[in-house]
Amino acid sequence: MEPNMGYVIAGYLVTVAALGGYTLRLFMRARAAKRRAEVIAGRRG
Amino acid sequence: MAATAERALGRATSRSGERVLGVSAFIALGVSAVLSLVVAPPDAVQGEVQRLMYVHVPAAWLAYLSFFVVFVSSIAYLRTRRTRWDRLAEASAEIGVLFTALAIALGMLWGKPVWGTWWTWDPRLTTTAVLLLIYIGYLSIRRISDNPARRARWAAVVGIVGFIDVPIVHLSVVWWRSIHQGSTVFRLGGPDIEGTMLLALLVGVAAFTVTYAYLLTLRLRVGRLEERAIREALAPTVETPA
Numbered sequence: 627m628e629p630n631m632g633y634v635i636a637g638y639l640v641t642v643a644a645l646g647g648y649t650l651r652l653f654m655r656a657r658a659a660k661r662r663a664e665v666i667a668g669r670r671g
Numbered sequence: 672m673a674a675t676a677e678r679a680l681g682r683a684t685s686r687s688g689e690r691v692l693g694v695s696a697f698i699a700l701g702v703s704a705v706l707s708l709v710v711a712p713p714d715a716v717q718g719e720v721q722r723l724m725y726v727h728v729p730a731a732w733l734a735y736l737s738f739f740v741v742f743v744s745s746i747a748y749l750r751t752r753r754t755r756w757d758r759l760a761e762a763s764a765e766i767g768v769l770f771t772a773l774a775i776a777l778g779m780l781w782g783k784p785v786w787g788t789w790w791t792w793d794p795r796l797t798t799t800a801v802l803l804l805i806y807i808g809y810l811s812i813r814r815i816s817d818n819p820a821r822r823a824r825w826a827a828v829v830g831i832v833g834f835i836d837v838p839i840v841h842l843s844v845v846w847w848r849s850i851h852q853g854s855t856v857f858r859l860g861g862p863d864i865e866g867t868m869l870l871a872l873l874v875g876v877a878a879f880t881v882t883y884a885y886l887l888t889l890r891l892r893v894g895r896l897e898e899r900a901i902r903e904a905l906a907p908t909v910e911t912p913a
Contacts, residue, residue, distance in 0.1 A: 628713075630720040630784045637723045637780045638704070641730070644773045645700075645882060648766075652889045659896035666903040 689892065692885040699878035706871040714868075723781040725871050729879035730774040731799075735837050737767030737883065738806065745830030748823060757823040760830050762890035764809050766883060771803045786850060794843040795851035802840055805833040 707725035714721030744760035747753075778796070779789045790796065809829045816822040844853045856862045862869055 628719045630718060633720050633780045633784050634708075634722050637726060637777050638708070640776050640780070641726045641773060644769060644776075645886075648769050648886065649889065652886070652893050655893045656889070656896050659893065659900045663896065663900040663903045666900065670903075670906075 686892075689885070689888040692881065692888055696878070696882040696885040699874075699881045703871070703875045703878035706874050711868050711871040712865070717785055720781060720784050723777055724868075725875040727774060727777040727781055728872060729875040730770045730777060732876055733879045733883050734767050734770040734774055734802070735841070736880070737763045737770055738802075738834055738837050740887075741767065741806075741809070741830040742834040745827035748827045749831075752820075754819070754823065757826065758891060758894050759887075760826065761810075761813060762887055762894060764806050764830065765890060766886050768803065768806050768810065769886075770879075770883075771799065771806065775799060775803065791850060793850045794847040795840065795849050798836060798840040798843045802836045805829075805836055809833055 703725065707722055711722070711725070713719050740763040741760045744756045744763065748756035748760065775796075778799075782791075783789050809826060812829055813822055813826050816825065843849060844851050855864050856869070856872070864872070
């Protein structure tokens with residue numbers, strides 16, 4: 627393996643982590659906001 | 672024109688539109704990875720490390736696109752005062768910050784083996800770092816005011832003025848002496864790049880563009896859900912008479 631291949635692997639892993647991590651974070655924010663709205667609406671009856 | 676754009680945005684941000692974009696982004700990124708890592712040949716001078724171009728350049732171009740959307744949406748907001756333009760600008764700015772940070776990180780990984788350093792205060796690198804700071808500032812401004820109209824107005828002004836740095840970043844390699852290479856694709860006399868490499872690069876840009884569209888629709892849905900939660904919390908409680 628070429629010695630500089632480590633930088634390429636690191637670059638693609640950083641890309642996957644950034645795009646995947648942000649997508650996951652958005653899903654978690656969506657779920658939390660939905661649950662919050664439902665809990666508040668539920669308390670109001 | 673604005674009404675057509677709003678209708679198109681409405682269709683893209685529906686749940687089914689979001690799912691289609693998500694699956695398309697996943698497939699496009701997979702195809703792009705195969706083309707960049709397997710099909711495209713190694714560079715004659717830099718060898719394998721040049722493969723970072725297929726993610727570094729799309730990330731940088733998508734940062735430009737994201738901030739262009741912020742710019743256009745900010746103008747649209749100031750003209751119409753419709754909150755959907757403000758929401759679009761906010762969502763695009765957040766994704767633009769992600770792409771700018773990614774482009775910088777990938778540039779550092781590429782710079783170390785090629786230039787011998789992770790970072791240097793070169794015009795392209797410095798103006799890109801300034802770009803990142805401008806839009807982090809844009810997102811911070813949105814947290815200062817509790818008044819939604821004032822917050823949107825301030826943000827729109829920064830979204831318009833801040834965009835000035837995008838052409839500066841792009842032309843920095845032309846205006847000043849730079850260690851960073853100049854344009855390879857958009858240059859007089861046509862692209863200066865081998866055919867398979869150009870194909871891999873263009874597919875990479877297309878894949879990142881679909882990913883941007885997907886993240887934008889997802890981020891807009893998050894914004895709508897968070898606003899709904901706030902509305903529920905602030906809604907007056909109706910007392911039932913005893």
